[in-house]
Amino acid sequence: MQTDTPAVRRAPAAVPAPEPCAPRRGRPRSEAAEQAIYTAVEALMEDGVGLTDLSIERIAAAAGVGKATIYRRWPNLEALLVDVVARLEAPPPQLCGGSVQDELVGMVEYMRRRGLAKRSRWVLKSALGQLHDWPELRAVYQERVVKPRRELIRTIVRRGIDEGVLRADLDIELVCEVLIGPILLRTILWDDAPLDDPELARKMVDAVLNGVGAAPAGGQSH
Amino acid sequence: MQTDTPAVRRAPAAVPAPEPCAPRRGRPRSEAAEQAIYTAVEALMEDGVGLTDLSIERIAAAAGVGKATIYRRWPNLEALLVDVVARLEAPPPQLCGGSVQDELVGMVEYMRRRGLAKRSRWVLKSALGQLHDWPELRAVYQERVVKPRRELIRTIVRRGIDEGVLRADLDIELVCEVLIGPILLRTILWDDAPLDDPELARKMVDAVLNGVGAAPAGGQSH
DNA sequence: AGTTTGCGATACGGCCCCGTCTCGTATCGA
DNA sequence: TCGATACGAGACGGGGCCGTATCGCAAACT
Numbered sequence: 001m002q003t004d005t006p007a008v009r010r011a012p013a014a015v016p017a018p019e020p021c022a023p024r025r026g027r028p029r030s031e032a033a034e035q036a037i038y039t040a041v042e043a044l045m046e047d048g049v050g051l052t053d054l055s056i057e058r059i060a061a062a063a064g065v066g067k068a069t070i071y072r073r074w075p076n077l078e079a080l081l082v083d084v085v086a087r088l089e090a091p092p093p094q095l096c097g098g099s100v101q102d103e104l105v106g107m108v109e110y111m112r113r114r115g116l117a118k119r120s121r122w123v124l125k126s127a128l129g130q131l132h133d134w135p136e137l138r139a140v141y142q143e144r145v146v147k148p149r150r151e152l153i154r155t156i157v158r159r160g161i162d163e164g165v166l167r168a169d170l171d172i173e174l175v176c177e178v179l180i181g182p183i184l185l186r187t188i189l190w191d192d193a194p195l196d197d198p199e200l201a202r203k204m205v206d207a208v209l210n211g212v213g214a215a216p217a218g219g220q221s222h
Numbered sequence: 223m224q225t226d227t228p229a230v231r232r233a234p235a236a237v238p239a240p241e242p243c244a245p246r247r248g249r250p251r252s253e254a255a256e257q258a259i260y261t262a263v264e265a266l267m268e269d270g271v272g273l274t275d276l277s278i279e280r281i282a283a284a285a286g287v288g289k290a291t292i293y294r295r296w297p298n299l300e301a302l303l304v305d306v307v308a309r310l311e312a313p314p315p316q317l318c319g320g321s322v323q324d325e326l327v328g329m330v331e332y333m334r335r336r337g338l339a340k341r342s343r344w345v346l347k348s349a350l351g352q353l354h355d356w357p358e359l360r361a362v363y364q365e366r367v368v369k370p371r372r373e374l375i376r377t378i379v380r381r382g383i384d385e386g387v388l389r390a391d392l393d394i395e396l397v398c399e400v401l402i403g404p405i406l407l408r409t410i411l412w413d414d415a416p417l418d419d420p421e422l423a424r425k426m427v428d429a430v431l432n433g434v435g436a437a438p439a440g441g442q443s444h
Numbered sequence: 445a446g447t448t449t450g451c452g453a454t455a456c457g458g459c460c461c462c463g464t465c466t467c468g469t470a471t472c473g474a
Numbered sequence: 475t476c477g478a479t480a481c482g483a484g485a486c487g488g489g490g491c492c493g494t495a496t497c498g499c500a501a502a503c504t
Binding site: 168 | 386387388389390392400408425426431
């Protein structure tokens with residue numbers, strides 16, 4: 001009721017929220033319940049339940065929580081799912097130091113590991129599917145996940161071009177796509193593609209840097 | 223018409239289907255009704271109705287058709303939508319002759335055009351997007367559309383390796399992903415990436431074949 | 445002719461879900 | 475201690491859709 005900015009609000013992280021206007025008089029909300037709800041949604045998805053098949057009642061049952069406990073926090077299913085997706089994508093892809101090639105391998109390796117985490121893999125795929133006509137979800141996802149990641153890799157690529165490690169005659173966007181496309185393909189689009197080879201990132205970056213074309217003479221292409 | 227092999231059957235194209243076993247004795251099925259159903263679904267989607275929000279009753283109403291007329295042709299909503307989506311998909315990539323490199327460019331160019339069409343045709347875009355969180359639908363789509371396409375590119379790549387045009391030391395799957403990943407990224411995952419450059423396919427294949435790394439460097443990798 | 449099947453329409457029982465509300469209980473601030 | 479608010483559980487009316495089964499009529503075949 002009242003205050004408690006209902007739902008689609010704050011990022012789940014940070015924000016200790018001093019609540020200046022609302023001392024909240026009665027029993028405080030259970031952090032455990034909130035956690036159980038998030039966990040239940042993730043568990044359901046992990047079990048192969050599609051976003052479409054989720055419902056408030058089903059989530060409440062899975063979480064061992066009353067429906068009212070959910071409605072107290074979110075106005076409807078969509079708002080809840082927005083928060084769920086946002087939460088999943090929180091971890092920062094940060095990596096630093098080393099050669100450009102190492103940074104690229106690190107980036108791809110990060111994507112691989114995330115893909116291996118079945119939970120986030122499944123949700124990622126689902127969320128991406130819904131992005132096309134679920135504006136709110138799409139906005140959150142693009143803003144919190146896609147944009148930073150694209151910016152990060154663009155930074156690495158720019159450095160690579162500056163240092164002469166990467167070809168300067170190609171469009172920078174194209175280079176980014178060529179580098180990141182294969183691993184995204186494997187983690188998001190193709191369910192059955194294996195991700196367990198720990199050398200995968202290195203191999204991919206190698207293939208893309210050196211090219212998949214056979215060297216006309218001995219060692220290298222151009 | 224023909225037998226009512228109920229639904230998930232034939233590809234919508236071709237197949238005059240002589241129907242050897244069933245002369246169909248009574249009134250034949252109305253081709254017009256079938257067309258009205260397809261048209262109604264597309265119209266609904268064009269109006270922004272999500273795949274998820276479609277229902278037999280809604281489609282029947284929009285098509286001006288009885289529910290039974292739909293159930294006579296498809297066993298359930300899912301089967302109907304599978305046919306709708308399959309109908310929307312562009313004709314098979316189909317390309318032949320020429321060098322391996324040309325074939326690869328042709329393949330990527332096909333994907334590019336398809337991406338352009340997808341954007342202009344709201345329906346296809348929306349359908350494909352939402353497909354990804356409807357497991358059953360997704361499976362059929364994979365089987366009918368994605369798998370043949372993957373097989374096609376695998377064939378080209380195998381030929382490239384045989385002819386010595388492509389590196390033989392890489393996993394064939396990896397080569398496929400590196401080749402097709404970038405264009406898929408642009409067409410499916412990044413809605414805002416430009417697709418209008420007619421040279422895009424050539425550039426992409428060039429980048430992947432020759433590598434994005436600046437020439438020699440220390441012979442890293444293996 | 446008579447038979448058989450398809451047609452649009454609509455009624456039916458059943459299921460699942462929504463969002464609200466009410467229980468009895470638990471846990472906070474004052 | 476008391477009032478306020480939270481909790482799990484679930485009842486409740488309402489709604490949408492499913493898939494089947496009828497209507498009465500239309501259009502083909504034998």
